[in-house]
Amino acid sequence: MTDRTPSGTESIGGGATLFDSTLSAHAPEVSAAKATRFGTWYVAEYYLRTMRRYGDVLLADAVGSPLMYILAMGIGLGSLLTGNQTLFDGVPYLVFIAPALLVSSAVQGATSESTFPVMDGFKWHRIYQGPLVTPISPRQIAQGQMLAIVIRLLIQSSLFMVIVALFGAVHLPAGLLAIPIAALAGMAMGLPIMAYSATIREEKGQFSIIMRFIFMPLFLFSGTFYPLTNLPIFLQWIGWISPIWHGTELSRWAMYGHAVGGWQALIHLAVLLVLIAVGFVLTRRHFVSRLGGTK
Amino acid sequence: MPHITPSLTSAPTRTGGVVTARGLTKRYGDFTAVDGIDFEVAPGESFGFLGPNGAGKSTTMSMIGGVLTRTGGELNVMGLDPDREGPRVRAHLGVVPQQDNLDEEIKVRDNLYVYGRYFGLKRAYLKPKIDELLDFAQLTDKAGERVDALSGGMKRRLTIARSLVNDPQILLLDEPTTGLDPQARHILWDRLFRLKEQGTTLLVTTHFMDEAEQLCDRLIVVDHGRIMAEGSPSELIRDYSTREVLEVRFGSDANAAAAQTLKGLGERQEILADRILIYAGDGEAALAQVLARGLTPVASLVRRSSLEDVFLHLTGRSLVD
Numbered sequence: 001m002t003d004r005t006p007s008g009t010e011s012i013g014g015g016a017t018l019f020d021s022t023l024s025a026h027a028p029e030v031s032a033a034k035a036t037r038f039g040t041w042y043v044a045e046y047y048l049r050t051m052r053r054y055g056d057v058l059l060a061d062a063v064g065s066p067l068m069y070i071l072a073m074g075i076g077l078g079s080l081l082t083g084n085q086t087l088f089d090g091v092p093y094l095v096f097i098a099p100a101l102l103v104s105s106a107v108q109g110a111t112s113e114s115t116f117p118v119m120d121g122f123k124w125h126r127i128y129q130g131p132l133v134t135p136i137s138p139r140q141i142a143q144g145q146m147l148a149i150v151i152r153l154l155i156q157s158s159l160f161m162v163i164v165a166l167f168g169a170v171h172l173p174a175g176l177l178a179i180p181i182a183a184l185a186g187m188a189m190g191l192p193i194m195a196y197s198a199t200i201r202e203e204k205g206q207f208s209i210i211m212r213f214i215f216m217p218l219f220l221f222s223g224t225f226y227p228l229t230n231l232p233i234f235l236q237w238i239g240w241i242s243p244i245w246h247g248t249e250l251s252r253w254a255m256y257g258h259a260v261g262g263w264q265a266l267i268h269l270a271v272l273l274v275l276i277a278v279g280f281v282l283t284r285r286h287f288v289s290r291l292g293g294t295k
Numbered sequence: 296m297p298h299i300t301p302s303l304t305s306a307p308t309r310t311g312g313v314v315t316a317r318g319l320t321k322r323y324g325d326f327t328a329v330d331g332i333d334f335e336v337a338p339g340e341s342f343g344f345l346g347p348n349g350a351g352k353s354t355t356m357s358m359i360g361g362v363l364t365r366t367g368g369e370l371n372v373m374g375l376d377p378d379r380e381g382p383r384v385r386a387h388l389g390v391v392p393q394q395d396n397l398d399e400e401i402k403v404r405d406n407l408y409v410y411g412r413y414f415g416l417k418r419a420y421l422k423p424k425i426d427e428l429l430d431f432a433q434l435t436d437k438a439g440e441r442v443d444a445l446s447g448g449m450k451r452r453l454t455i456a457r458s459l460v461n462d463p464q465i466l467l468l469d470e471p472t473t474g475l476d477p478q479a480r481h482i483l484w485d486r487l488f489r490l491k492e493q494g495t496t497l498l499v500t501t502h503f504m505d506e507a508e509q510l511c512d513r514l515i516v517v518d519h520g521r522i523m524a525e526g527s528p529s530e531l532i533r534d535y536s537t538r539e540v541l542e543v544r545f546g547s548d549a550n551a552a553a554a555q556t557l558k559g560l561g562e563r564q565e566i567l568a569d570r571i572l573i574y575a576g577d578g579e580a581a582l583a584q585v586l587a588r589g590l591t592p593v594a595s596l597v598r599r600s601s602l603e604d605v606f607l608h609l610t611g612r613s614l615v616d
């Protein structure tokens with residue numbers, strides 16, 4: 001009854017190498033120790049690997065669309081001005097909007113990374129279930145995905161900076177500081193959204209609502225194309241709560257010396273950091289509770 | 296082979312089993328999915344959970360890996376408590392989940408690589424290891440394809456290959472061959488048997504009795520989160536069934552009437568909608584008695600008892616319906 005070596009199967013396929021193998025994995029204790037220390041990075045590594053597949057699309061999206069704004073608005077609008085005439089801050093219009101486009105593009109990238117991929121992890125392809133049965137913890141799954149987004153933002157902002165530099169629209173090297181600033185602004189928007197995404201059981205268009213009714217207004221009313229103070233006061237509050245505005249103020253300061261007082265700079269930074277901290281804690285909490293498990 | 300480094304944080308409370316459960320319980324609100332089960336799996340043993348849909352098999356597997364926290368009872372895996380030391384427990388495990396969760400959009404080979412990285416395994420080890428695993432799963436010629444280009448059976452094989460990337464000492468297989476064709480199932484059973492020969496402990500859930508009979512040294516029959524019986528396949532059949540079974544069909548209208556006439560025949564009977572099972576040491580003799588009582592079945596079959604019969608006896612229900 002229990003004929004344990006079904007006859008005739010050997011001729012069907014190979015598969016013998018595994019059993020003759022001299023390869024052996026390191027001990028489980030080593031796996032556990034390494035995963036405990038570097039697990040977040042292992043998860044990030046996975047995400048970077050998947051992002052690399054869309055490399056061209058991501059690049060087109062991250063650099064191509066701001067480039068269009070640069071050409072259309074910066075150069076097109078800028079050409080309306082004659083001689084030494086400037087619109088804002090006494091700098092060419094391109095110089096004025098480049099920092100805002102850098103930040104907006106990072107915020108947009110972070111927003112899209114914080115929506116659909118999270119749903120893919122929990123539900124659509126149950127991606128999170130893979131690492132969940134390895135020494136990786138739910139907390140590291142959350143952290144790894146966040147880390148990958150940070151890295152993506154740094155890369156895309158660097159590429160963007162190269163383009164802006166080619167147009168001569170940034171003061172270097174101080175302007176380089178705008179790269180981490182853009183990443184901060186991106187995460188300040190992305191992490192709270194990610195925390196929200198982690199609570200969604202069913203995607204019924206919430207993500208496109210986020211794009212249309214959160215990202216777009218913030219993009220348009222954050223002092224992107226003209227200073228926030230040009231808006232009537234009843235619209236300015238949109239900028240005050242917007243990571244795009246806070247990030248843009250800081251990156252304008254870094255990229256061309258836009259006047260930002262020390263305490264103002266601190267407030268901008270503090271707003272971004274608080275949003276990041278809240279988003280980080282909530283995202284982690286939602287991942288841990290939804291992925292069950294112990295930590 | 297597998298040696299255990301004593302944990303610093305929890306004193307190892309090993310009782311000889313690599314997995315030991317005492318009163319293991321999982322509740323979802325008022326509903327009890329796993330209802331206080333006890334079992335112990337010895338090193339190198341192949342241990343089965345046989346039960347119908349909703350019996351609590353997958354829930355038990357998830358608790359063993361610390362992926363799901365238990366509601367009550369004790370659980371010990373390699374001397375560790377999965378709820379408190381999930382990552383350390385899972386470092387010993389290879390897990391084949393009931394539902395494949397491969398990354399469909401990356402290549403077959405990359406799926407194995409990424410997974411190996413979660414165990415902190417290095418590229419120098421993983422590259423040749425992945426070749427071996429692909430060979431094992433007979434997917435060598437698919438190595439460079441995206442997973443969504445594979446058939447269901449190929450994906451299953453890849454999931455199984457993936458679970459072996461860390462040379463696990465304990466393999467948790469949740470319905471490993473569901474969706475495979477008969478030939479692929481036999482190959483897989485053979486591969487699993489060879490892993491067992493090399494000392495890997497196997498924990499297998501299934502609702503296929505032939506799989507349980509092929510793979511398991513010992514198994515528990517579970518239903519509604521409770522253990523109905525425990526033993527080796529042959530012990531279970533000996534204890535809960537007869538050597539042979541006579542199946543007779545009279546057509547669905549005549550079934551009930553025939554059952555009346557057959558009362559008392561054999562050691563035990565099961566009257567199903569479409570047939571009557573008569574449990575007897577000698578099936579042919581039982582058939583002769585059926586004919587002697589003046590009944591002519593439309594069809595009859597004498598076969599050896601299986602775990603299906605054990606399950607039917609224990610629960611009054613069929614395993615797969």
Ligand SMILES: Nc1ncnc2c1ncn2[C@@H]1O[C@H](COP(=O)(O)OP(=O)(O)OP(=O)(O)O)[C@@H](O)[C@H]1O
Nearest residue numbers: 323328346347348349350351352353354355393502
């Ligand atoms: N998250 C959950 N919330 C509520 N009930 C659940 C949850 N997960 C599982 N259950 C219930 O627990 C019971 C056991 O489920 P489990 O998946 O362990 O069964 P199983 O034996 O693996 O069945 P199958 O053969 O269908 O895979 C089922 O009745 C199921 O509905």
Ligand SMILES: [Mg+2]
Nearest residue numbers: 352353354393
């Ligand atoms: Mg199941």
